[in-house]
Amino acid sequence: MDTLGVLEARKRFPELLDRAHGGEETLISRYGHPVAALVPLWRRHRPQRQALIALKGSGRACWPDPLPPGQPWPIQPLEGAGALALGSAVAVDATVLIPYLRGDASSRQAEPMIAAIAAGRWRGVLSMATLMTLLEGPLRLGDEALAARYEAVFSDPAAWTLVSLTPQVALAAARLQRAMAPEVALELASALQGGATAMISQDPRLLAALPQPAPLP
Incomplete structure (x- = not known):
């Protein structure tokens, strides 16, 4: 130094x-x-970053059944995306975060990506729909404390961009849903509005709508 x-x-x-x-x-x-x-900037807010890592397995009882295991899901680029540089914004949806919060074996693929967000290497982008899905789990059990913990961690501006349902997002989603399901269109519109250059998801409908990663040299 x-x-x-x-x-x-x-x-x-x-x-x-x-x-x-x-x-x-x-x-x-x-x-x-x-x-x-x-x-x-990404070296600040260490307690919040550690709180994100500590969430693994915290929601084991929040969702009734594990999500069905999906195929390997590499990070998918959005239009015009380049290499994921330091500080890149990466959209993450509930199909990735719920297995992580449950502590499912299938979440192992997500752990390095979530660790990169926790360390500040990347910035996560969340839609309001994804945040609502995450909060529904503990609230279903009446666990207000865990819901508040999730809300605090996933709305931390040091790590996440939380995309509100603005008129611009609604308009983009309405245009996209001509070719895809409404919930998929909303996730994609939120990712683009949040400045994400890539997306992490296990939803085959969403991944099918994104450009495929370039093959490794």
């Missing part, structure tokens, strides 16, 4: 921002004493 005085840091501020985006930290000193640090 480099240490710079205030004047030097001010002169090199654009460079320091680029370095922070790349994962570096810079300590700022005044009169020889450290007073602040310029750090990557």
Whole structure:
């Protein structure tokens, strides 16, 4: 970690921002004493990130039956998506998060992806429909505390973009549902509105509507 005085840091501020985006930290000193640090945003909010990891298996009794195991589901790009760089926004739906919250064996494929969101490498994008589905599980059992825990973690702005059902999302979903089921259209419209460049899902209807990943070289 480099240490710079205030004047030097001010002169090199654009460079320091680029370095922070790349994962570096810079300590700022005044009169020889450290007073602040310029750090990557994704390294903040460590308790919230750990709370996301700690949710695994917390909803074991919330949903009556495990979801049927699906086929392997690689991250699917949305239109115009490139490589998933640091800070990329990735949409995640309930077909991925419910098995994770249940602790199902099928959730193992999701764990590295959720860990990447928890670590701040990627930003998760959630639709309001997905959040409602996640909250329905504990509320079905009358577990208000667990529902509040889910609401707090999945609405944490440090890790997630929660996409509201705005007129723009409704219009996009209405256009998309000419070719797909309404709930699938809403998920896809929310992902696009949230700036996602890729989506993680086990819903074959949704994956069929997305461009297929490019083959590995």
